[in-house]
Amino acid sequence: MKGYEVYESEEKKKGWARVSWYPIPGERVEVDKQLEEKVLAARSRAYVPYSHFPVGAVAVDQAGHTYSGANVENASYPLGMCAERVALFKLVTESTHAPQALYVIGDTEGPISPCGACRQVMVELCPPEMPVYLGNVRGEWIETTVAALLPGAFTDRDLG
Ligand SMILES: [Zn+2]
Numbered sequence: 357m358k359g360y361e362v363y364e365s366e367e368k369k370k371g372w373a374r375v376s377w378y379p380i381p382g383e384r385v386e387v388d389k390q391l392e393e394k395v396l397a398a399r400s401r402a403y404v405p406y407s408h409f410p411v412g413a414v415a416v417d418q419a420g421h422t423y424s425g426a427n428v429e430n431a432s433y434p435l436g437m438c439a440e441r442v443a444l445f446k447l448v449t450e451s452t453h454a455p456q457a458l459y460v461i462g463d464t465e466g467p468i469s470p471c472g473a474c475r476q477v478m479v480e481l482c483p484p485e486m487p488v489y490l491g492n493v494r495g496e497w498i499e500t501t502v503a504a505l506l507p508g509a510f511t512d513r514d515l516g
Contacts, residue, residue: 360375360377360378360379361375361376361377378469380467380469380490380498380500380504380505381500381504382467382490382498382499382500382504383498383499383500384496384497384498385489385497385498385499386497387459387489387491387497391414391416391422391459391489392459392461392491392495392497394414394422394424394459395412395414395424395459395460395461396412396461396493397412397424398412398413398414398424398425398426398443399411399412399426399439399461399462399493400412400426401424401426402426402427402428402439403426403427403428403429404427404429405429406429406431406433406436407427407429409427409462409463410426410427410462410463411426411427411438411439411440411460411461411462411468412424412425412426412439412460412461412462413425413426413438413439413440413442413443413444413458413459413460413461414443414458415443415446415447415455415457415458415459416455416456416457416458416459417447417451417453417454417455417456418453418454418455418456419451419452419453421451421453423443423444423446423447423450423451424443424446425438425439425440425441425442425443425444425445425446426439426442427439427442428442438470438471438473438474439460440458440460440470440474440477440478441474441477443458444458444477444478444481444482447481448481454482454483455481455482455483455486456486457486457487457488457489458478458482458486458487458488458489459488459489459491460488460489460490460491461490461491461492461493462492462493463492463493464492465492466492466496467490467491467492467496467497467498468490468491468492469490470488470490470505472506475502475505475506475509476506476510478502478505478506479502479503479506479509479511480511482502484501484502484503485501485502485503486501486502487499487500487501488500488501488502488505
């Protein structure tokens with residue numbers, strides 16, 4: 357697959373199709389330094405004794421208020437929660453305004469990629485054209501949108 361990197365693993369040899377990198381549609385941008393500091397500060401609050409992979413997120417509402425999140429893990433692994441969802445759930449439960457932007461940061465080679473569950477939650481709670489800023493700790497950021505991150509998303513329309 358052009359643009360994708362296939363992970364050469366034991367699983368692949370057994371026939372599992374593992375892909376280690378999917379390109380994210382988006383433009384390289386500079387982000388506001390104050391917001392970058394906020395999302396880095398959010399990342400510093402991650403609880404990651406198992407993965408040692410802290411992620412920070414900041415959701416911004418239409419009044420400009422910010423809601424920070426970080427990933428929180430558990431010894432029962434599936435109970436952990438991603439930074440993006442912590443930030444968005446805080447906004448939804450604490451703000452009287454809709455979200456207008458989301459920033460996410462991690463120590464990744466390129467800008468961090470939100471997981472599928474977080475993309476689905478973005479589709480539920482955010483406008484499709486809302487900007488999502490994905491970065492890494494070296495200050496490399498791309499701007500994408502909620503809709504671009506999850507084409508063909510499952511929505512309430514699909515419930516009939
Ligand atoms: Zn996630």
